[in-house]
Amino acid sequence: MPERHTEFFPEELQNELNDRFYYLKQDVYGVERLFFENAGGSLRLKAAVDAQTKYSAFPDCPERTHNVALDIRNVIDQGTKDIRLFLNAKDGSIASSLTASKLMFEIITTIAAAKSEGNIVTTAIEHPSSFDACQFASEQYQHELRVAAADPASGSIPLSNILDLIDEETVLVSVILTSNITGAMHDIKEYAKVIKAKNPNTLIVVDAVQGAPHGVIDVDDWKVDALNIAPYKMFGNRGVGYAYLSDRLASLPHHRLLATDTDNWNVGSPTPAHFAGFTEIIHYICQIGSYFNDSADRRTLIVEGMTRIHKQEQAILNRFIHGSPEVRGIKDITGVTIHFEEANGVNQDLILALTFENMTCAEAVDEYGKHNTLVYARESSSHYSKRILDAVGLDAIVRVSPIHCHTKKDVDTFLKVTQVIASEAKIQV
Ligand SMILES: Cc1ncc(COP(=O)(O)O)c(C=O)c1O
Structure with missing residues (x-):
């Protein structure tokens, strides 16, 4: 099975991208938060808005x-x-x-x-x-x-x-x-x-x-x-x-x-x-592409930009799963399970589907919220989710969906919060 990419964007590019989105670090009330709900509607590019x-x-x-x-x-x-x-x-x-x-x-x-x-x-x-x-x-x-x-x-x-x-x-x-x-x-x-x-x-x-x-x-x-x-x-x-x-x-x-x-x-x-x-x-995707490729052809830059976005997201996913010398990855945190990614390997998008021992997905979403982290519970009570969850034998998942402009630091913050939530879930038993 092919290996997941592990290389993040160069720091200079990462810093540049940080300024390009509205509400990347704070919500509309000015409160610091991690917006990991991009599958519900992604962060907005300032230039597009x-x-x-x-x-x-x-x-x-x-x-x-x-x-x-x-x-x-x-x-x-x-x-x-x-x-x-x-x-x-x-x-x-x-x-x-x-x-x-x-x-x-x-x-x-x-x-x-x-x-x-x-x-x-x-x-x-x-x-x-x-x-x-x-x-x-x-x-x-x-x-x-x-x-x-x-x-x-x-x-x-x-x-x-x-x-x-x-x-x-x-x-x-x-x-x-x-x-x-x-x-x-x-x-x-x-x-x-x-x-x-x-x-x-x-x-x-x-x-x-x-x-x-x-x-x-x-x-x-x-x-x-x-x-x-x-x-x-x-x-x-x-x-x-x-x-x-x-x-x-x-x-x-x-x-x-x-x-x-x-x-x-x-x-x-x-x-x-x-x-x-x-x-x-498209300008934005091409700008990412032109950081790595000198071509003047717009489709070439789109392909380069999207390829780089994909690689960055695979590196983010890898760090979520395996952590780093400083922070334990999801796989090593007891009390939480990550679904699908192991069977999918590199065919897994930057979506984490999590379940917690001794805590419902809705409760876990609330707990993340208390730590200023926005994620979403897909539950079989919703018409949007039921048939799909039934098809994969689950009742609910916590869906975590960051995008390419998130950083190693954001991943580590999320992992630390997950450790706290998972251990709280155990204490409640
Ligand atoms: C995979 C997928 N397809 C289609 C849609 C439908 O998009 P919309 O509600 O904007 O029509 C969504 C929205 O969540 C989606 O995630």
């Missing part, structure tokens, strides 16, 4: 010919180019909507409507936005819904479990890039290749909302038909989701203003501010 605010103030309609209108149109064009570059979308269409979930419903119902009475294959660990869309579309268009089971040890979906369900009647396969609960990452390129080998006509739909801020995405290389992202999970703001659609998918009958192109999925006028914010996210 500021650009969004700037363009939100402009009253001008981009569909005019005066100078401000032309400037705004450039912002939309640049934002669209940047979405394409981030995804490496060389063909097809880019769709936007209020949420990533809404896009998922549009995509899945469009595919399901194009040919009824087949089957739809999804997985037990999909986010409800894709799972429920598959269920809804199956009922609406008389498809059989087939659900691939998870491997409880890794919290991932083995490719063979998906393949077993695919036949010549499969109209679509929906698979998540990275689970927002277990942190398991799927090798989508390999999955798509093998799925298409079994059924070349089926369409592959990927939820990349959790995976997008943590690694390189390449729809051209992966050969998938749809993939969605949400900027608020990747250093930007809420209020928009984007998706890539292959030429074949984009041209299926779908909701569209009829005067527009047959592969256009944008219904109504776009929001320039969202595109301005996205361009700032």
Whole structure:
């Protein structure tokens, strides 16, 4: 199994990044805290928020010919180019909507409507936005819904479990890039290749909302038909989701203003501010890339930046698990268990899924809160979590989700707090 990266960003770069985010060290009340809840919505880049605010103030309609209108149109064009570059979308269409979930419903119902009475294959660990869309579309268009089971040890979906369900009647396969609960990452390129080998006509739909801020995405290389992202999970703001659609998918009958192109999925006028914010996210990723790479090519810098972000996050994960000469890692703290990462190895995203002996996950979250550390309990009482937790045989987990701009010091602070919480849990017995 490949080794996890252990090298953190150079200190100079790390210090530079610290200034780039709002509320990295303190909450909105000025209270010091660790924000380890990025899977619920990531820390915001100042530049993305500021650009969004700037363009939100402009009253001008981009569909005019005066100078401000032309400037705004450039912002939309640049934002669209940047979405394409981030995804490496060389063909097809880019769709936007209020949420990533809404896009998922549009995509899945469009595919399901194009040919009824087949089957739809999804997985037990999909986010409800894709799972429920598959269920809804199956009922609406008389498809059989087939659900691939998870491997409880890794919290991932083995490719063979998906393949077993695919036949010549499969109209679509929906698979998540990275689970927002277990942190398991799927090798989508390999999955798509093998799925298409079994059924070349089926369409592959990927939820990349959790995976997008943590690694390189390449729809051209992966050969998938749809993939969605949400900027608020990747250093930007809420209020928009984007998706890539292959030429074949984009041209299926779908909701569209009829005067527009047959592969256009944008219904109504776009929001320039969202595109301005996205361009700032891409500038930021490129700045990280250019710290390591002299290229002037924007896609090359995106790939370099995301690769470096991924390595930094693997180093953070490694320190969480194994600690350092100064602080014990999670594996050596009694009273707490870390799930999935051992079975996943390097295919584990920067998400820790923890449970405590003698303390519920909700209690543990409260205890972390008392130590100014924000984490979240995913519990089966929530519709967002139940099916996924059932699939991996757990009732609840404490989800810990930092991002690349966190430091060794932040990890060590968290480990010390975890030691205190775990020993308090034991004393309560
Ligand atoms: C993996 C994953 N997919 C999809 C979504 C849906 O995003 P939204 O609620 O913004 O539509 C989320 C949100 O938490 C998610 O984590």
